[in-house]
Amino acid sequence: MGSENSSDILNQIGNTPLVKLDSLSIDNATYFAKLEGHNPFGSVKDRAAYWMIKDGEEKGKLTRGKSIIIEPTSGNTGIGLAGIANVLGYKVEIVIPEKASDETKNIIRSLGAKVFETSDDLCPKVGAGTDQSIALATSIASSRPDTYYSPNQYANEANFMGHYMGTGPEIWKQTDGKITHFFTGVGTGGTITGIGTFLKEKNPNVKIIGCQPQQNHLIQGWRNFEESSKPDLFLKRESVVDDWVSVNNDEAFSVVKEVLVKDKLLISPSSAAVYACMKKYKIDGNRCVVGIFADDGRKFKSIYAAQNIMNEQEFNDGLREAKHMSKLAYSL
Amino acid sequence: MSETNDKKLDTTGLFCPEPVFRTKIEIERMQVGQVLTVSADDPAAEDDITRWVTRNGHVLLDVKKDGNTITFQIKKVK
Numbered sequence: 001m002g003s004e005n006s007s008d009i010l011n012q013i014g015n016t017p018l019v020k021l022d023s024l025s026i027d028n029a030t031y032f033a034k035l036e037g038h039n040p041f042g043s044v045k046d047r048a049a050y051w052m053i054k055d056g057e058e059k060g061k062l063t064r065g066k067s068i069i070i071e072p073t074s075g076n077t078g079i080g081l082a083g084i085a086n087v088l089g090y091k092v093e094i095v096i097p098e099k100a101s102d103e104t105k106n107i108i109r110s111l112g113a114k115v116f117e118t119s120d121d122l123c124p125k126v127g128a129g130t131d132q133s134i135a136l137a138t139s140i141a142s143s144r145p146d147t148y149y150s151p152n153q154y155a156n157e158a159n160f161m162g163h164y165m166g167t168g169p170e171i172w173k174q175t176d177g178k179i180t181h182f183f184t185g186v187g188t189g190g191t192i193t194g195i196g197t198f199l200k201e202k203n204p205n206v207k208i209i210g211c212q213p214q215q216n217h218l219i220q221g222w223r224n225f226e227e228s229s230k231p232d233l234f235l236k237r238e239s240v241v242d243d244w245v246s247v248n249n250d251e252a253f254s255v256v257k258e259v260l261v262k263d264k265l266l267i268s269p270s271s272a273a274v275y276a277c278m279k280k281y282k283i284d285g286n287r288c289v290v291g292i293f294a295d296d297g298r299k300f301k302s303i304y305a306a307q308n309i310m311n312e313q314e315f316n317d318g319l320r321e322a323k324h325m326s327k328l329a330y331s332l
Numbered sequence: 333m334s335e336t337n338d339k340k341l342d343t344t345g346l347f348c349p350e351p352v353f354r355t356k357i358e359i360e361r362m363q364v365g366q367v368l369t370v371s372a373d374d375p376a377a378e379d380d381i382t383r384w385v386t387r388n389g390h391v392l393l394d395v396k397k398d399g400n401t402i403t404f405q406i407k408k409v410k
Contacts, residue, residue, distance in 0.1 A: 116353070119356075121383075121384060121387050121388070122349045122356065122380070122384065123348060123376075124383070135349050139346065139348060139350040140350055143347050143350065
């Protein structure tokens with residue numbers, strides 16, 4: 001971790017920039033990306049992690065020097081929780097599918113957390129991937145309730161509140177209340193329901209559009225609701241979503257280079273998937289469109305090389321030329 | 333006959349899938365030929381551990397039940 005003190009780092013959560021996408025904007029239509037990679041640990045999940053830890057403290061579920069935070073996650077929530085808990089003095093154990101990227105696991109370990117990797121053959125009846133991690137984290141926490149606290153981002157109201165109280169008002173202010181359409185992917189449902197609920201309260205005509213990946217997708221953190229169940233947090237306010245748009249792996253990965261060339265942004269696969277949805281969704285008339293870019297592309301060098309999106313040299317060149325890259329609270 | 337370097341793992345009081353997860357971690361740390369004795373009292377452990385051992389090519393030498401406690405003897409063979 002850098003030389004900044006803990007309160008400096010935590011004060012940097014939220015208030016992320018809203019950047020105009022010249023590649024999509026025309027005379028009567030302005031498109032913006034909310035660059036959540038500018039949170040100190042590099043993603044939108046810093047918000048949920050911070051709000052869930054503070055909520056646990058306020059409710060007396062967390063005690064510094066005693067409690068261990070345990071959470072199942074496939075990536076960014078683990079990084080956010082590990083980083084923030086490290087700053088606040090909590091031990092963290094992250095349960096992660098073994099097929100998650102090595103970059104992600106290494107970042108979590110570098111932030112001081114213990115990493116448990118789960119495989120799909122552990123307990124086949126609970127499902128695959130993150131479902132194995134959820135089962136293990138739940139079992140560890142439930143047999144030692146005095147020591148372990150699992151925030152459970154899939155059901156924790158503080159995850160919703162972080163967006164309802166933070167990201168939603170930021171977008172409203174940054175667009176001077178002119179936003180007409182909002183796009184984001186869905187993992188826990190905290191982002192879409194938190195921001196969507198706030199925006200609808202300010203203007204019921206704002207359209208909330210959820211992005212759905214294909215089955216067996218490569219978009220880290222997202223859920224396809226035909227192959228995975230809807231989380232409790234999403235189900236509570238599912239009606240806030242006005243429409244859905246589908247996006248497949250090829251559509252998402254194919255715009256990564258386009259956005260780098262036209263907008264000078266090095267974006268992640270999930271941000272590319274949101275961009276692809278914003279691009280293909282037909283909207284008539286004057287409009288002000290905002291999409292959540294959950295993190296930037298820095299963690300995805302190996303994935304982009306494996307998917308033949310760009311080789312290492314092209315990636316490094318892109319990183320040098322990219323605008324709006326943030327300063328992270330850890331080294332990659 | 334028991335080898336002196338055989339291992340024991342007590343997972344009583346733990347809920348599935350933690351017993352099978354701890355079994356997996358312990359087996360990974362052992363040498364081929366060593367035997368691990370695991371005790372568990374979550375009824376789901378019987379299926380989970382038996383299935384995991386078979387699927388991963390190790391040998392389940394014995395399973396005993398004494399009241400609520402199930403004891404497995406697993407030989408690491410690869």
